[in-house]
Amino acid sequence: MILTGPGSNNQEKSQLNSHPSPVAEALTLRESLHRSNCHNPYDCVHEWFEAQVEATPHAIAVSFLEQSLTYQDLNERANQLAHFLLAQGLQPQELVAISMERCLELIVSIWGVLKAGGAYVPIDPTYPQQRQQYMLQNSQANFLLTQKHLIYGLPDHSARVISVDTDWETAIAPYPRHNLGRPILPEHPAYVIYTSGSTGAPKGVKITHRGVINHSVAITQAFELDSRDRVLQFSSISFDIIVEELFPTLLNGATLVLRTAEISTSIRQFLEFVAARDITILNLPTAFWHELVSGLALLQLSMPPSVRLVVVGGEKASRLSYAEWVRLVGHYPRWLNTYGPTETTVTATLYDPAQSQYHPDQGEIPIGKPIANVEVYVLNPDLEPVPFGEVGELHIGGPGVAIGYHQLPSRTAEKFIPNPFSDDPHSRLYKTGDTVRYLPDGNLEFIGRVDFQVKLRGFRIELGEIETGLEQHPSVRQAIVLAREDVPGDKHLVGYLIAQPNHALNLSDIRTFLCQKLPEYMVPAAFVEMDTFPLSPNGKVDRTNFPAPDTRNQGETKPVVAPSNSTESKLLEIWETILGITNISITDNFFELGGHSLLIARLCQHIEYHFNRSLPPAAIFQAPTVEQLANFLQHDQVPAMSSSMIVIQAGNPATISPLFCIHVLGENGIFLRPLVSYLDPAQPVYGLSAQMLERKNAPPNQIKDLAAFYVQEMRIVQPVGPYFIAGVSFGGEIVFEIAQQLVRQGETVGLLALLDTFGPEDISAKLGRASSHFANLFDQGLPYLLNKVKRRWNDIWPSLLYRYNKLSLKLGQNLSYEQQFLMVLEENKAASKKYIYETYPGKLTLFRATEEIYYSQAYLDEGLGWRDFAGGGLEVHDVPGDHVNMLHEPHVQVLAQEFANCLSKAQASQHIS
Template sequence: TGARVVLTQGSLMGRFRGYEGRLVCVDTVVVEGFPVTDPVRSTSAESLAYVIYTSGSTGRPKGVLVEHGGLANFVRWCVEGYSGRGVGGAPVFSSIGFDAVVPNLFGPLIAGQTVHLLPEGFDIARLGELLVAGGPYSFIKLTPSHLDLLTAQLTPAEAAGLAATVVVGAESFSAASLEYWRRLAPDVVVLNEYGPTEVTVANSVFQADGLVSTRTVPIGRPIPNTWMFVVDYAGELAEVGVTGELLVGGMGVVRGYHGRPDLTADKFIPDRFGPVPGGRLYRTGDLARVLPDGNVEFLGRSDDQIKIRGYRVEPGEVEAAVVSHPMVTAAHVTVADDLVGGPQLVGYVVPADAPAPAVLREYLSSRLPAYMHPTAWVFLDGLPLNPNGKIDRKALPTPGTVTTSSYQPPVTPAEHDLTRIWQTVLGRDRIGVFDNFFDLGGHSLLAIQLVNTINRDTPMRISARDLFTHPTIRDLAGLTAAMVAARDGDTVVTLRAAAPGGRRLFCVHPSGGSVHWYYRLAQSLRDGDGLLGLQAPGVEGDAEPLADISDLVDVYLRDLRREQPTGPYALLGWSLSGPIALELARRLRGEGEHVDLLLLEPSWPDRRTIATLRQTIAEHRHAADLIDALVAQRAAASTGASVSASIVELERQLTELASSSDVLSEVMLELDSSVTVRTAGLLYEAFVAWDPVPYDGDADVVVTPECVGADLDHPSKASVGSYAEYLAELERLMPSGPRIHLVEGDHLTMLGPDHAPEVAEVFYRVVGADGPAISAR
């Protein structure tokens, strides 16, 4: 930092070898001869108060330049809002290198109160004991993890007498943590404080007078002389309830980063919204939304979002849902990048009464879509904390097992073989014979890898479709050769068998060709009814992939008639399979059959959609070529050829391609054939080349709020145009006028565990089992 003077102690003098400024050892300095009067004040609001280093996402610490004006404004707020609530001062138990020490240190001193210093390096297990011994305090400033720890350590009487006010900050504060503390000490004032170091410790606060309805405790409103705004992706003020980036302005905004003009210019931008001309806003990188009452809710870090099998996931949102379970006292959700099958969510849980992973999965199924469920669980006595009271992520154990309450070890030789393969493919040390493949994180590409390995390493011969009807090791081991052979070469996949007299819903695969997407919908149908998927040729088996929708419909008509010779038929298409389902319905209707057609946000090959798919098609072609080359090189290596460098390079290219693509996954590296990826690419090509023929029968279309609210600036995943344009295209292709139904969720989650039951109910209305359609026109 270029500091001219350093104050230190004798035990630390050795750390400053080579320092050319003035080094003052406070243990030995002679104070006689110095003036006894107050020094002349030479600082202004713009003078530098301190430089504090924060860790960056790149691992390079950033020196934050904090000025006196911002520091004075915050400390004044601390005196009025924190210290003024009592006379007992505050404890200091975090590092002075962590700016959470500012209110604990300066607030009491300026108010004429005591600063209580806890012993350096104390055992965190004694936190409650040490705080109680020094209390009561005016306030305690701590992290949510500290509060969870005190909740477990203190009695109700100790908690009630600890401090007039508890100030929580530095991490997301879950509603569940607040509820647990409220049960212990209902009369203690709880404040949730928010603010990055770049806005001088904190800039907003929320007083939690009771329980809250949000998953996390809101961060409230700005403190005096500061302001904050939520902006959308275009940098404009977001509407109430809409998620965007949080920007902070006012006196607390710091000067910038020491020696980092490029980063300062990127993160500190002109203030277009605040009351002071010429001001600056700090781009926090935090996601937030303004609530109807004007308070702001923190929703996590934008750079914490990761991609799980093509979905964007915010781990903090998952964490808030996990910790809301009544048997969970604390939780942390993170991403493991080194597990088989690509990045996966891991849930670290501190239980009050240890729930089994199956119980947590069931609980989350009504709160989060399936792709946001952790696939590995680790149960701990407590979350490891660093000296600043934040979760020490480096100390979290590596997930090694997925345990279930009904764990059953393998018994037969076939079960032992399958267990070994499942453990390798899914990256798990312990899998029971009744554990469900899909509940363990299985998806279409892992299913193909699993099937390939089983067929190569065991006498069994199965297909990926067998996992839908036999999703456990015990079920799969009992699958006979006759059962598999009976379905070989057929595109119809039974996800749920219909009882005699039950309804059958035929669902056409979306992009990619697999029908695993309909698994939750199949589970949502009523007793006796069945769901059969029409899966693209080439997804599995030896069938040649097809690149023309007319040819696909020929095959599907043949197999559908084989399964159900006469109507009435119920057909469903979703996303890019909309044109296929429409053509299938048109052909059946032309043959005199009655068809109930249900389309879930169908996409159409209009100009804008085609333009967006050109890159996707190119990615699939390139990926298929790389996979073919990689398979060939690995085969050559097995014969002793020296091709390791080529293999490494091909793997690197595939990894980079998967990382940059919205639809491809690193599981491609484990495939022993490119046929699955090539099939998916050909389906995109078939979609782009198709010119749909209008359908003159009745049709029903399901949309989500994302689709209804779409415009050119905010397109939905179903259409890159506006909702009005989308409706016009629907009416052109279905001139009888489609009936529109609205379900919650969005294009990707409408078939997940949360919303699949809503889609099922629409299906029953369409086939006449229940009341009228619900219009969203």
């Protein structure tokens, strides 16, 4: 059967089937354009935005925390970025990579690329480096827009890096603010989003301006979106739902509200955030909506009154969860179920159960009818419409169909086929691989897949990509991955493995191996070792006949430590329910058992319900075992984790003491993540950065005060030593003082590591550098003197800027990240000058970069000034790179090997496993 959405010119095609077309009365596309203030159906999306800017220049377009941009501000900043990109040589239709966390600069960057005539490629900075590297290489992006603090976590690439936050004032702001008027056509690409690929690598889906326009108009109509709405931006940058959150909102004069990272792991925090910001529209992954329903029921919470519409999509919505939703919430806010592949521009069909008088007893929730100007075809393998009510493969046509897969012509030809029902030779259909059928009321019912692709937690996953990753492990001969739902509503991935001859499978090692290649949501929750795979009569692998995974803990064989009190028993019961496994030891790590962000939220809800304690989600990282968590609960010690501490790697703190790292300028530990990625995955690593992450509550920026603050933070996680600490740059001076304070408090410091940290210089080094300067002055004359004046000015201007920024703070003005960054740099310099060094009684381990051209030889020989202050000796490890890129690929591999050896020896000397 064939069905078309409102506004299509193909209504006559519905006559191919005798069943009457179930298309409801709706606005035509042109009427929708008029309603959306969009004057020309063939304009490009940024021109529509510019028309909206003219209509509502002073309305708030986007907000994040306490910052916001009006439509005029956003447009002008995007114009400046576009002019800048063109001046750097950006070509029409060129792909531009964007790797950012949620921030105002992210939205500016998307519009800036579109206005310059390029197409943006979103890359989630939390993805594993191998995946990011592939996306950068495959897209062949010559420009990468990012944030300064993310640069050092990027993989190897050839793109030119532009830090939109810190480069703004000096490089981008001088460019014009006016619109560009670039000759961009509707069929030109607007973005390329990478999805899971069956061949073992992601594939980039290239979507046109026309597709974004049609989608935005149809969503405006379906959501009844107008300028009064405040839409939550919840999705990951690399998930196509961000397109549905961003463009319809900003083409209608509404406000886009960017969420914080924390609210996705706590239903209570999520609802408080939504209420505080008067959000009216929530567009949520189905998996998160399931957790929302669970949280509402368990904690007896209610939906904020501002919310008028909740949209879910990405995978099948549970009819039982919907029944619970109706019981708890009713039919307001309005609830919509959506469906659509990335290849057809986000949403293709939607279903309003209240309007259709749906009841869960009728069966699964339908995926509905096509949105405006979308064509859907239910066809058999011969591309013939199937009779009404029979199952066929869903094919989608219309302006939302993608150009194809970037640099994959054969795969494009396979999935994007000529439309046999159109006279237009350019018309194509996308073969979704989904099987559906029509219900009596004309709505589509989703049946399943014709291949090995699944939807999980809102993400589309090609099981073949996971299988390819597993088979790259040296002990795995063959792998099959399935999505199972042995418990209703709990869909998860299971990996079935056959070992290489004479190899034993270490499931923990295999999980760690896969985590370095694939995003967390693609790592199976369980593994099953098999001798052979079940086969069908024709000799093919029978994917319907694999055994369910053993519900017992699949960790390494070891004695199960049973609970010793009622608190541990109750927590263990909660864990077994949430994780779906038994035989859990109270010393097992939550994350090694398959725990992830959504399960953290569920765990915290159950703890709040059973123990009447509101537990911050971050505390699960502090206490990832039943034993640790019970100890916190019993002694009323569960603290709200200070925002100065972040978990860089959860590891297994039950058996391995954590490594505490200080890098005061490293938001989210970004500088250290490449290094940590090469350490033992079981090694817990925490980062501390009060100056940038906890500025309001941080002590004065003095080394002794900061050290005392960090010691308190560390003792929350690890009450007693031995302590293993490391500091980068100025952070090394802080850990030096931390070690001094710990020793004075009677604690043991197992490792004190300094990563290219400059200590106090001795007089010979200073004299050596001074004589060198005088020699250069006489040898080189005036040019050298002018260069010295320039360098002196470079030393002075940050101080002047610091005073200006400090005055701005006193006047109540908000500072940008760049301004805060520069302020902290100046404060660090001042703190370093005031600090009085005393000899540390233990050993110092120094990792010294070898490519700093301004080091004097004398200073290098003195161990960067630390040798006289290391009472237990100074151990120096020379590593390649300079002060910055020693932490960056490829140099970080050498640093990591040296560091891991030192840490291992230090742990062994303290009898730490």
